[in-house]
Amino acid sequence: xxxxxxxxSVSVAPGLTAxxxxxxxxxxxxxxxxxxxxxGQAPMLVVCDDIDRPxxxxxxxxxxxxxxxxxxxxxxxxxxxxxxxxxxxxxxSTNHWVFGGGTKLTVL
Amino acid sequence: xxxxxxxxxxxxxxxxxxxxxxxxxxxxxxSHGMHWVRQAPGKGLEWxxxxxxxxxxxxxxxxxxxRFIISRxxxxxxxxxxxxxxxxxxxxxxxxxRESIHGSGSDYMDVWGKGTxxxxxx
Numbered sequence: 001x002x003x004x005x006x007x008x009s010v011s012v013a014p015g016l017t018a019x020x021x022x023x024x025x026x027x028x029x030x031x032x033x034x035x036x037x038x039x040g041q042a043p044m045l046v047v048c049d050d051i052d053r054p055x056x057x058x059x060x061x062x063x064x065x066x067x068x069x070x071x072x073x074x075x076x077x078x079x080x081x082x083x084x085x086x087x088x089x090x091x092x093s094t095n096h097w098v099f100g101g102g103t104k105l106t107v108l
Numbered sequence: 109x110x111x112x113x114x115x116x117x118x119x120x121x122x123x124x125x126x127x128x129x130x131x132x133x134x135x136x137x138x139s140h141g142m143h144w145v146r147q148a149p150g151k152g153l154e155w156x157x158x159x160x161x162x163x164x165x166x167x168x169x170x171x172x173x174x175r176f177i178i179s180r181x182x183x184x185x186x187x188x189x190x191x192x193x194x195x196x197x198x199x200x201x202x203x204x205x206r207e208s209i210h211g212s213g214s215d216y217m218d219v220w221g222k223g224t225x226x227x228x229x230x
Contacts, residue, residue, distance in 0.1 A: 001170075033216035035153070042203055042220040043145075043153060049214055086153050090215040095158070095167045097143065097215070102152040 002091040004100035011106040012077050020103045022070040022087030030089040032070040034063060037102075038083045046085075047072060074105070082107045110134040110219050112204050117224030120194055130187040130204030130221055137185040138162065141207035143217055144178065144189050146200035146226075156202070157189060161210040172198075194228045201225050 005023040012018040022032060032050050035043040045054050047063035050070065060075045074081055087100040116128040130142070144156040157168045157178040166178050177190040187204050202224055205217035 031214065031216075035217075037153075042222050043205075043217075044220065045216055045218050048208070048216040048218070054218060084152075088153075088216070095165075096169065097155040097158065097217075099145075099153040099155060 001094060001096065002089065002098050004087055004089065004098055006085075006087060006100040006103045008101070009104045009106065011108055012074075013108045014079060015076055018074040018077050018081070018105055020072045020074075020085050020087075020105065022072070022100050023068055024070070024089065025068060027070050027089070028065050028067050030065075032063065032065050033088045034061075034072045035086045035088065036081075036083045037086065043086065077105075077107055079107050081105060110206075112206065112219055112221035114202065114204050114221045114224035117202065117226045119227045119229060121230055122194060122196055122228055124194055125190070125192045126194060126226060128189045128191065128202055128204075128224055128226070132185045132187065132206070135206070135219075137180075138182050139209050141210065142178075142180060142187045143205045143207060144176075144187075145203045145205055145217070145220075146198075147203070147223075148197070148200045151200075154200070158207070159187070161207075191226070194226075196228050199226060199228045 034047040036046045037043040050065040062073045084102045086102045111133045113131045159178045175193045179188045204221045206219040208214040
């Protein structure tokens with residue numbers, strides 16, 4: 001089965017840029033989606049299809065996908081961005097949806 | 109507005125059954141595949157099951173295959189999951205989620221419910 005690997009944690013000072021990686025074999029051939037989950041809340045889609053932002057998501061959130069790594073980039077990080085972030089793809093070989101293990105973003 | 113509301117969670121003994129429901133409103137229920145995703149205490153998200161927009165296709169994570177059954181009732185705009193032979197490791201918050209619209213070529217989950225908690229304990 002397809003595996004997505006994320007760093008457990010990322011820390012960044014306010015106003016700087018956070019980059020959260022999502023590794024997978026030839027992940028660039030798949031569409032990668034990113035979800036934000038704050039404590040006690042349901043996940044929320046922040047980036048879809050590698051680079052698109054759903055309505056209402058600030059431009060500070062962006063995505064990229066190349067070779068074996070997809071990346072969620074948050075520019076001008078704010079305290080309110082502190083959350084867990086998950087990447088997700090669809091595995092066509094099994095028709096299963098796959099989540100990465102999640103990355104806890106800490107704003108220093 | 110677009111909304112998903114889960115219900116049916118509770119405390120259940122190992123080996124027993126439980127049925128979760130997810131009431132959908134504010135959108136055309138028959139235009140979207142629907143998912144169940146769970147999150148064990150302190151853990152990450154785990155995809156559980158999917159049902160296609162028309163109910164013709166269903167799939168399950170290996171961890172629940174043969175024990176869980178997903179279904180949908182278009183007359184009630186409701187998604188279900190029947191969970192049998194529950195195990196302690198099934199303890200989690202269960203979320204239902206809407207998949208991007210059928211025919212879009214995308215496979216993300218764009219609307220989520222708040223979740224319902226299932227505790228399997230003796």
